[in-house]
Amino acid sequence: DQLFGRKSEKTRPDNDPNQPSLFDELEETCKEELDSEEVTTVVHSHTRTRGHRKPLPDSLPRRDVIHDLSDEEKQCACGHVMEKIGEEVSEKLHYIPATVEVERHIRCKYACKHCEGTESEGIHPTVKIAAPEPALIPKSFATAGLLAWILTAKFDDAMPFYRQEKQFSRIGVELSRTTMCRWAQQVYAQLVPLLEIMKTYLRAGPLIGLDETTVQVHGEQGREDTSTSYMWVARGGPPEKTILWFQYDPGRSGRVAESIIGDYQGNVQTDGYAGYNFLDSREGIRHAACWAHVRRKFDEAARAAKKAVSAKMALNIIGKLYRIEDEIRDMDAAARQNARQEKSRPVAEEFFMWLEKKTLEVNPESLMGKAVSYAFKQKTRLLQFLNDGHILLDNNLVENAIRPFVVGRKNWLFSGSPEGAEASAGLYSLVETAKAADLDPYWCLRYIFEKLPTASESKLVNLLPCNISRDTLFEHFIKE
Numbered sequence: 001d002q003l004f005g006r007k008s009e010k011t012r013p014d015n016d017p018n019q020p021s022l023f024d025e026l027e028e029t030c031k032e033e034l035d036s037e038e039v040t041t042v043v044h045s046h047t048r049t050r051g052h053r054k055p056l057p058d059s060l061p062r063r064d065v066i067h068d069l070s071d072e073e074k075q076c077a078c079g080h081v082m083e084k085i086g087e088e089v090s091e092k093l094h095y096i097p098a099t100v101e102v103e104r105h106i107r108c109k110y111a112c113k114h115c116e117g118t119e120s121e122g123i124h125p126t127v128k129i130a131a132p133e134p135a136l137i138p139k140s141f142a143t144a145g146l147l148a149w150i151l152t153a154k155f156d157d158a159m160p161f162y163r164q165e166k167q168f169s170r171i172g173v174e175l176s177r178t179t180m181c182r183w184a185q186q187v188y189a190q191l192v193p194l195l196e197i198m199k200t201y202l203r204a205g206p207l208i209g210l211d212e213t214t215v216q217v218h219g220e221q222g223r224e225d226t227s228t229s230y231m232w233v234a235r236g237g238p239p240e241k242t243i244l245w246f247q248y249d250p251g252r253s254g255r256v257a258e259s260i261i262g263d264y265q266g267n268v269q270t271d272g273y274a275g276y277n278f279l280d281s282r283e284g285i286r287h288a289a290c291w292a293h294v295r296r297k298f299d300e301a302a303r304a305a306k307k308a309v310s311a312k313m314a315l316n317i318i319g320k321l322y323r324i325e326d327e328i329r330d331m332d333a334a335a336r337q338n339a340r341q342e343k344s345r346p347v348a349e350e351f352f353m354w355l356e357k358k359t360l361e362v363n364p365e366s367l368m369g370k371a372v373s374y375a376f377k378q379k380t381r382l383l384q385f386l387n388d389g390h391i392l393l394d395n396n397l398v399e400n401a402i403r404p405f406v407v408g409r410k411n412w413l414f415s416g417s418p419e420g421a422e423a424s425a426g427l428y429s430l431v432e433t434a435k436a437a438d439l440d441p442y443w444c445l446r447y448i449f450e451k452l453p454t455a456s457e458s459k460l461v462n463l464l465p466c467n468i469s470r471d472t473l474f475e476h477f478i479k480e
Contacts, residue, residue, distance in 0.1 A: 110128045136449045148449055154408070158408035163411075184427065187449070188423035191430065191452070194452065194464070198245065205266070206266050207266065208235070209235040209268075209270070210257055210269070210276065211395060213231055214229070216229065217418055217420075217421045220418055229248065230252050230256070232246070232256055233246055233398055234261075244429060244433045245429050247259075248418070257278075265284030269395050270395065288384035291385075294318065297371035298314040298371045300367050311367075314375075324343045345386050352383075404428070404431075434465040434468075436466070448465075451463055
């Protein structure tokens with residue numbers, strides 16, 4: 001920080017040729033300091049204080065374990081019996097393995113004993129039986145709670161079905177991975193109408209972020225099982241109602257991105273992959289790039305050389321843009337745009353003036369040369385964040401949404417079929433959108449699974465995770 005920390009923040013006015021460039025001054029300073037003798041940093045010893053243990057949550061149930069003296073121990077040496085004067089209470093956390101129970105759904109039947117109903121049977125039946133409870137998967141023995149638990153374990157905790165099979169066996173329940181896989185696809189089939197509404201919500205906000213990652217899918221028509229397919233991820237939705245959308249596709253062409261954004265008009269933020277180039281000429285679209293990707297290129301260059309002055313200077317200036325973002329993070333979009341025009345624009349424009357100079361100085365095949373080329377080619381897109389306060393400085397929130405999928409992929413390695421990959425995309429969409437709404441995925445899924453079988457088409461929108469509040473979940477399940 002001392003070596004490449006903040007120096008002068010003044011920028012050169014366009015009409016003052018005598019004012020030196022901020023970047024020239026910084027680069028010269030960096031060279032001088034790097035050429036000087038090595039500086040030794042001394043870390044002084046310190047005394048570590050032991051932290052206090054946090055109290056156990058009040059929401060957990062309590063079970064008292066009484067430790068008392070025996071009658072003999074209560075006898076005082078003077079001959080009298082001691083009286084209780086108080087207690088010392090300590091709390092310990094205990095774990096009870098998961099248990100399952102069988103719900104017996106008993107449908108009461110009634111008959112009229114005064115007639116046989118032979119003539120009016122079918123019109124006025126003399127035997128009546130209570131209707132069965134609507135279920136997400138008809139004729140299945142799985143409750144909404146069991147389905148929510150299995151799918152949360154798979155799509156949030158990254159636990160493959162074969163591991164869950166072992167866990168269920170450990171508590172005496174034989175539940176095969178094949179059955180759980182079939183349930184996941186059946187649940188997805190019931191969720192399709194809800195997911196279509198979610199996709200509409202995705203396109204209803206001021207910004208859509210796009211990214212993609214690899215996935216291996218077996219059984220794709222005309223392709224080897226070792227072929228690379230892709231899971232696309234989009235983040236959008238109205239303000240305060242974030243939608244995370246996952247979409248499986250065997251290919252990585254721009255047509256997939258086109259199918260995701262549809263007729264959307266607004267801001268779209270991506271990395272520099274060529275499959276997104278069509279966005280630059282799409283009417284009604286402002287295509288923004290990701291500054292985090294630019295920073296990573298310069299970071300690679302800085303790590304590869306001992307005296308990577310230019311690379312480290314670029315990191316310093318990009319860091320300044322991020323510090324400005326931290327200062328204006330809580331502003332509304334309009335105020336944020338104004339602040340960027342005042343504070344960020346001079347830094348960004350000077351940065352690209354320096355980049356233009358560097359394109360003539362660095363080896364284009366070096367890491368530094370590739371970093372400069374990447375950033376310079378992305379110039380128009382990288383500057384878009386100055387024109388709209390809704391655009392973010394980077395696409396990291398989309399990458400963060402991909403991370404649970406990547407963790408899960410390390411465990412289950414591949415999808416067994418295209419249908420399974422499609423179902424996984426839909427269920428990841430639901431789970432990650434629930435997490436974006438600060439909801440516990442299990443309780444959110446269970447609520448949706450209980451309500452969906454009886455929800456009318458007009459009420460489906462209320463089952464989107466972004467439209468469900470924590471109070472709604474609490475009120476619903478506290479009744480149980």
